[in-house]
Amino acid sequence: MSKNLFMKAISLISFVVFLTPLMAQTEVSPPPAKEETSGGKTTGGETALMPNQQAFLNLPEENRKEFIKRLGEATRLFQQKRVFETLEELEKATQIFADSPEIYNLRGSCFVEMRSFDKAIDDFQKAASFTKNNPSIEFNIAEVYFVTKEWQKSLDLFQKILKVLPPENIALGRLIEFKMLLCMKKLGMKNEVTILAEKYDFLDDSPFYYYAKAALSYDAKDLIKAEEWLAIAGRIFQDPNVLAPWQDTLVEYGYIKSFYGDEAAPAE
Numbered sequence: 001m002s003k004n005l006f007m008k009a010i011s012l013i014s015f016v017v018f019l020t021p022l023m024a025q026t027e028v029s030p031p032p033a034k035e036e037t038s039g040g041k042t043t044g045g046e047t048a049l050m051p052n053q054q055a056f057l058n059l060p061e062e063n064r065k066e067f068i069k070r071l072g073e074a075t076r077l078f079q080q081k082r083v084f085e086t087l088e089e090l091e092k093a094t095q096i097f098a099d100s101p102e103i104y105n106l107r108g109s110c111f112v113e114m115r116s117f118d119k120a121i122d123d124f125q126k127a128a129s130f131t132k133n134n135p136s137i138e139f140n141i142a143e144v145y146f147v148t149k150e151w152q153k154s155l156d157l158f159q160k161i162l163k164v165l166p167p168e169n170i171a172l173g174r175l176i177e178f179k180m181l182l183c184m185k186k187l188g189m190k191n192e193v194t195i196l197a198e199k200y201d202f203l204d205d206s207p208f209y210y211y212a213k214a215a216l217s218y219d220a221k222d223l224i225k226a227e228e229w230l231a232i233a234g235r236i237f238q239d240p241n242v243l244a245p246w247q248d249t250l251v252e253y254g255y256i257k258s259f260y261g262d263e264a265a266p267a268e
Contacts, residue, residue, distance in 0.1 A: 052099035052130050059097060067096040074106060083110045101130040105137050112140075117148050135161050139176070146179055147252045155183035174206035175245055181212060182253050185219070207233045207246050218255045226255070 049057070056064065074089035090107050093100070108123030124141045128134065138161050145154035158180045165173050181196045197212040210233035217226035230247075237243055250256045 050131065052101075055099060056097055063096050067093055067100075070096065071100070071102055071106075078106060078109065081113070083113050086110050099130055101127040101134065101137065103127075104130070105140065108140060112144065117144050120144055133164060135165055139172075142179075146183070149186075151183045151186040155180055155187065158183070170205055171242070174200070174204070174208040175249070178208055178211055178215075178246065179249060182215065182249070185215070207237050207243060210236070211246050211250070214250075215255065 056067075059067070070089050070093035074086045074093060077086040077089060087107065087110055090103055090110075093103055104123040104127035108120045108127065111117070111120035111123060121141065121144045124137055124144065127137045128141070131137065138157055142154050142157035142161065145151075145157065158176050162173060162176050162180070165176070167173070177196060177199070181193055184192045184196065197216060200206070200208050200212075202209050210229045214226045214229035214233075217223075217229060233246075234243065247256070
């Protein structure tokens, strides 16, 4: 299998955007392209492979196909919230090839669904060790910090992700900025919160404007106004899949009572 075919195979098993109650994942993409010469410098134009990617290439073709099949099935099951079945498929994939960031990223997502955040962060960090500067995995780590109320760690990582996120990825970029705004509020960064809350207006192609207004209304103890802002967002962005991660963020932060009964409360 050539390097180009390998990259196509990886794209088949890479995650599309998952919007779970606690995270959004961008595509898991190959490492940045490098051009190598025989002396280790750059030339030519082919992508230099990570050691684990080269190890995958060295597997028999039948094993590679079976691994991709297992990982694809695990992804399908996870999208249907069949967490334990997902873990079973991931275990089968691991028996074929264990050094895959996709395995640990998806397994970490399963542990998030199970509210096992210590296990989730371990798996996300293991996934990160098998790839380079992957926004999807780093977002998941930042999300775990967010829901476990490690506000500074979450803010730092969200800021890092935002710097490398493609500008055309407006949906994820705005959601990250909203989470940053909430982290800043918990950290007492009032000036930064004010500036960020006014960064976009009602013409923006995201719910940021309305959810930022709702957050400020919650802080002012004006629950009616907060609900009005959320209702306006619902009328404008009518696709539940668009609003779900924003609504879930309010639950994670403590503005809305959690399904799990968390006692979190918004910052004063």
